[in-house]
Amino acid sequence: MNDERDHVAATLERLYPPVIGGPGWDDVLARLDAEDSPVAVHRERRAHHIPWISRRPLLAPVAAVVAIIVLAAPALAFSPKVRELVGLKSPAYVPHQTLVAKVIRVRFHTPYPRYGPPLVTVTFTVGEAGKAPGTGVPRGSALFVAFVGKTGTQTQLVKAHGSQGRYQATGRAPVGGIENILVGGWINITPKQSPTASKGFWIPVINLYTPE
Amino acid sequence: MRDEQPGVAAIEAIYRTKLGQFRRVATGMLGDPQAAQDAVQDGFVRAIKDRGSFRGDGPLEAWVWGCVLNATRTSARRRRPVLDLSQPPPQSDTVETDPDEHVRRLIRQLPERQRFVLFLRYFADLDYGTIAAILGVAPGTVAAALHVAHASVRGALKEDD
Numbered sequence: 001m002n003d004e005r006d007h008v009a010a011t012l013e014r015l016y017p018p019v020i021g022g023p024g025w026d027d028v029l030a031r032l033d034a035e036d037s038p039v040a041v042h043r044e045r046r047a048h049h050i051p052w053i054s055r056r057p058l059l060a061p062v063a064a065v066v067a068i069i070v071l072a073a074p075a076l077a078f079s080p081k082v083r084e085l086v087g088l089k090s091p092a093y094v095p096h097q098t099l100v101a102k103v104i105r106v107r108f109h110t111p112y113p114r115y116g117p118p119l120v121t122v123t124f125t126v127g128e129a130g131k132a133p134g135t136g137v138p139r140g141s142a143l144f145v146a147f148v149g150k151t152g153t154q155t156q157l158v159k160a161h162g163s164q165g166r167y168q169a170t171g172r173a174p175v176g177g178i179e180n181i182l183v184g185g186w187i188n189i190t191p192k193q194s195p196t197a198s199k200g201f202w203i204p205v206i207n208l209y210t211p212e
Numbered sequence: 213m214r215d216e217q218p219g220v221a222a223i224e225a226i227y228r229t230k231l232g233q234f235r236r237v238a239t240g241m242l243g244d245p246q247a248a249q250d251a252v253q254d255g256f257v258r259a260i261k262d263r264g265s266f267r268g269d270g271p272l273e274a275w276v277w278g279c280v281l282n283a284t285r286t287s288a289r290r291r292r293p294v295l296d297l298s299q300p301p302p303q304s305d306t307v308e309t310d311p312d313e314h315v316r317r318l319i320r321q322l323p324e325r326q327r328f329v330l331f332l333r334y335f336a337d338l339d340y341g342t343i344a345a346i347l348g349v350a351p352g353t354v355a356a357a358l359h360v361a362h363a364s365v366r367g368a369l370k371e372d373d
Contacts, residue, residue: 008365012240012334015316019235022249025227028256 096201099136100129101183103205104166108173117173120147122181126203127165134165143167143185143203149174157184181205219263219272226276227256234280236335241284241327243320251287255280274345277336281328281346318368326361329354 102125109119122145125133144157151174158171160183183203227234231252238248259279266275319327325347332343340358344351 005362007369008362009334011315011365011369012330015312015319016236016240016331016335018232019239019245019248022235023253024231025224028227028253028260031253031257032260 096185096187096203098128099126099187099201099203101126101203101205102133102207103181103183106178106181109170117175119170120173120178121168121170122160123166123168124160124181124183124205125165126167126183126185129206132165134163137165137187141185141187143169143183145169145171146182146184147171147174147178148180148182150176150179152179154182181208219266220260222272223256223259223263223276226273230273230336233336234277237328237331238280238284238287240319240331240335241281241324242288243316247287248284251283252280254287255283258283270345271342274342277332277338277342277346278348285324315365315368318364322361322364325349326357326364329357330361330365333358 103122104125105121105123107121107123109121124145126137126143127133128136143160143162145160146157147155149155153174155171155174158169160167160169162168183205184201185203186200234252234255235245235248238251239245242248242251256276256279259276262279266272319330322330328347329343332338332346338346340351340354343354347354
């Protein structure tokens with residue numbers, strides 16, 4: 001019995017060798033000072049208690065935005081493009097000839113959420129192959145991400161935010177896990193770069209593993 | 213100035229004498245020496261800030277261990293998994309060439325309490341009573357958790373043999 005315990009102890013010693021070096025007590029005190037600094041205390045107080053007076057100036061603009069959304073919603077609902085964007089109508093995308101996308105990071109917000117599949121944020125770049133991100137992506141373009149589940153189901157498109165070729169999109173992962181990520185977009189194709197004249201494309205993602 | 217406050221000197225003494233043990237336990241729990249180092253430092257910051265809540269009904273060291281283990285738990289919660297889709301998905305019939313990695317993986321899969329008990333027993337050399345005080349459980353629970361953890365590690369080692 002003791003031999004076995006010695007064996008386990010020796011194994012743990014080998015697997016997790018002693019950690020040498022690193023910051024000392026001064027670092028603990030520095031962290032303590034940083035937490036106690038007026039800036040940190042102020043930030044903490046603001047996080048926990050926002051006085052009503054500070055919200056009042058925001059009320060008018062927020063009410064105006066809500067009113068615009070409520071009034072514009074019926075009109076937008078009949079627009080074919082909006083219907084495509086919100087997933088009511090399947091977009092007729094074709095693969096883009098010169099642009100490629102590269103996924104930099106896929107981050108799960110909550111690995112094991114209590115209800116439903118987790119939220120996922122995808123960070124990616126878009127640009128012409130072999131060139132810097134952003135090249136060949138004119139202003140007025142809009143990019144989207146969709147997840148393909150392990151069962152082959154595809155989630156709705158989620159809009160990506162970003163600029164200069166680097167974007168982030170947050171959406172709900174499909175049930176069962178993510179098998180692949182699709183990047184699509186409305187790329188401006190007119191010389192004047194009018195935001196209304198654009199065409200939808202799938203943008204090949206060049207660094208994802210795709211099963212044969 | 214801060215040294216004159218009651219308790220800080222005692223916490224500092226624990227830090228200076230037991231830092232290696234704290235870091236080893238945290239590394240075992242988190243699997244990343246850098247994250248473990250941060251967790252230990254944060255745990256001691258928390259111990260200094262909350263030292264007023266130490267009731268003195270057990271050893272100070274056990275209470276500090278509790279602060280560090282809480283910081284380790286918080287760090288583990290913050291370390292969200294990142295999915296690397298550039299690599300092929302692992303196949304179920306893949307054979308691990310590194311036997312140490314196989315054992316490490318099995319230890320990672322143990323329940324949190326069993327891992328805490330295992331590392332506190334072997335790396336911090338604490339007795340059952342102290343471990344029970346740190347984890348807030350009965351000494352019998354510690355013995356049972358350690359027994360199961362032992363069996364799991366022995367099983368993994370036998371598989372490798």
